[in-house]
Amino acid sequence: MIGSKIKNLREHLGYTQPEFGMFIDSKINKTPPTSFDKKTVYGWERGRFLPNTERLQVIADLAETDINTFLYGSFEDYIIGLVVYEDKLLTKGSEEKNLYEFIVYHPFSPSLSSMAMENEKLIKFFANLTLENKALVANQTYEKCLRENLGHFDSIEICKTFIASISAFLFNDIRGYTLQIQMEVERIEQEWTDFLQEVSNDNNALPNMEGIQEIFEALTNFYNGLEKINEQYSNLNTEPRK
Incomplete structure (x- = not known):
């Protein structure tokens, strides 16, 4: 998927693979390169490996976005995917857990509600909600994350925000x-x-x-x-x- 994004961007800009590589490196180095191995860009586009951080930053700038959004999609789509569709959390380690598994596996302070239930019980309640109600909780979670300036890799804080959103959603109802x-x-x-x-x-x-x-x-x-x-x-x- 990331490789396809790089390829689409390159073709949109009208570069061949070597030209694209040279153009990117010219943004990084004071002395523009005179050649570039097209196998490198080919590897990016085939998903065999990623550009290094400096090159990724240039590519993201060309796409008029930030690196995380370019790699993983919009933050809003990411949160909705986590909450509604049980997508995997992005972590800085090697863990591959969805939001619910991560919360149970990594215990932290529950919601600050005066009637707070254990996180696992809140997750159990949430799992039984209709898709429409799950989407409402996802939107609340996304808005809270924005207010707290959270990003794709703020896993623990996203989980806490999700729990707080479930609690607020639940205790607004009998x-x-x-x-x-x-x-x-x-x-x-x-x-x-x-x-x-x-x-x-x-x-x-x-x-x-x-x-x-x-x-x-x-x-x-x-x-x-x-x-x-x-x-x-x-x-x-x-x-x-x-």
Whole structure:
């Protein structure tokens, strides 16, 4: 893709491969070169290797953009790709993770909301949003990134901005409040299920199972009651409980 951009730029300017290389180097060196190996430009255009930083800067200037935008596309498209389509984050290391994986793998302070949930729970909520709502969060994330002057490689700060955008988006809706309670109900149900499995072979440790069953039914009814509140007052659509 980058090679195609270089080729399109060269052809737009009307240069052959050797002429293009000579023109670029003439912008860098005080003494213009008298020749240039066309295999070098051919390698760029075939994607075999990239120009060095100095040459990349000249190429980006010719394209009237900055190096990162020339290489990786507009920052807006990059953020939308990360948030909506799970594209890979650009990092200065060798990691290849999408935004969600990176946030879970690199724990950092959660949103500053007074009702902040764990980042992983926010990601779980976001994953169940409709595409339309994900796009809204992506736009909010992009606007916040612009205000903070973030760039393509500001991975941690982009992740924090994304989490803050989910939190702000969520807590502007009634579901932001019911969701916390529903997640707590799910946690209790799971803990009790695990406990009952552990003591299932010890009859002396088993509680009254009829009573336990009624508690589970009460929790389910409570959970479903919250979901009815969501259906009536929430503007956010998520996947139903399985």
